[in-house]
Amino acid sequence: MMKVIILVLLVSLLIEVAICVEGDDQNWSTTEHEEDLHVNLGLGKEKVTRLHFYFHDILSGKKPSAIKIAEANNTNNSPYLFGVLFMADDALTVGPESTSKIVGQAQGLYGSADQQELGLVLALTLHFTEGKYNGSNLSILGRNGALQSPRELPIVGGTGLFRFARGVAVANTYSYNATTGDAVVEYNVSAIHY
Numbered sequence: 237m238m239k240v241i242i243l244v245l246l247v248s249l250l251i252e253v254a255i256c257v258e259g260d261d262q263n264w265s266t267t268e269h270e271e272d273l274h275v276n277l278g279l280g281k282e283k284v285t286r287l288h289f290y291f292h293d294i295l296s297g298k299k300p301s302a303i304k305i306a307e308a309n310n311t312n313n314s315p316y317l318f319g320v321l322f323m324a325d326d327a328l329t330v331g332p333e334s335t336s337k338i339v340g341q342a343q344g345l346y347g348s349a350d351q352q353e354l355g356l357v358l359a360l361t362l363h364f365t366e367g368k369y370n371g372s373n374l375s376i377l378g379r380n381g382a383l384q385s386p387r388e389l390p391i392v393g394g395t396g397l398f399r400f401a402r403g404v405a406v407a408n409t410y411s412y413n414a415t416t417g418d419a420v421v422e423y424n425v426s427a428i429h430y
């Protein structure tokens with residue numbers, strides 16, 4: 237008799253566990269067809285925005301915009317400074333001059349990630365502070381072959397008016413001072429978003 241009761245309890249416990257798991261499963265995620273997505277999320281049609289600006293990566297002076305935050309103990313033995321990591325808060329301006337109007341900041345990390353040639357890994361937020369896109373952000377994540385011009389960097393997402401963005405940034409070194417490491421880079425960004 238006792239055995240039967242225990243068995244019944246055990247079976248009902250198992251069923252309950254199974255229901256719980258199934259219930260959790262059902263409520264954990266939902267998938268919608270893409271054609272309905274923009275309607276359900278209150279988004280409009282997809283459009284393309286093109287942005288043109290200059291990126292100022294300044295290592296020299298009293299107030300550098302990018303600073304070295306880490307390196308490996310053998311980074312200096314590597315011709316491409318493999319292992320070095322910088323944190324940047326670089327101005328984005330309309331023109332190439334340092335006094336040109338600022339439209340945003342590029343904030344984040346870049347580091348040397350290639351031992352065979354100069355290849356940086358970039359994880360940057362382009363945070364815009366002017367005009368229509370003031371307060372909206374785009375994210376860049378990818379490889380930057382900094383000695384090649386032009387080079388392409390992937391736009392992997394965005395916020396604000398750039399919600400659900402994807403796209404590409406084409407970069408071209410405008411000027412580079414080998415003594416100081418200061419660089420100005422021209423960017424053309426094409427971002428698809430809603």
Ligand SMILES: *[C@@H]1O[C@H](CO)[C@@H](O)[C@H](O)[C@H]1NC(C)=O
Nearest residue numbers: 258259260261262263264266
């Ligand atoms: C959980 O999933 C069930 C079945 O799909 C659904 O009826 C219920 O509304 C969902 N509950 C929540 C809170 O989303």
Ligand SMILES: *[C@@H]1O[C@H](CO)[C@@H](O)[C@H](O)[C@H]1NC(C)=O
Nearest residue numbers: 307308309310311312313319
């Ligand atoms: C560099 O770091 C590695 C790994 O921690 C260590 O084995 C090596 O001894 C270090 N070399 C020097 C020169 O400090």
Ligand SMILES: *[C@@H]1O[C@H](CO)[C@@H](O)[C@H](O)[C@H]1NC(C)=O
Nearest residue numbers: 364365366367368369370371
């Ligand atoms: C951008 O937005 C911030 C926060 O809303 C505001 O303080 C600032 O004045 C705006 N800048 C411009 C140029 O509109």
Ligand SMILES: *[C@@H]1O[C@H](CO)[C@@H](O)[C@H](O)[C@H]1NC(C)=O
Nearest residue numbers: 361363371372373395396397
């Ligand atoms: C964009 O980035 C800035 C700075 O990191 C942040 O303050 C702001 O909330 C971001 N905007 C959105 C819409 O997420």
Ligand SMILES: *[C@@H]1O[C@H](CO)[C@@H](O)[C@H](O)[C@H]1NC(C)=O
Nearest residue numbers: 288386406407408422423424
């Ligand atoms: C950006 O686009 C302009 C206009 O098409 C072009 O003159 C310039 O060379 C481009 N720059 C880059 C870095 O692609």
Ligand SMILES: *[C@@H]1O[C@H](CO)[C@@H](O)[C@H](O)[C@H]1NC(C)=O
Nearest residue numbers: 296412413414415416417418
């Ligand atoms: C590089 O920077 C140094 C130090 O500020 C300056 O003396 C030199 O003229 C610069 N070189 C170029 C090509 O701008």
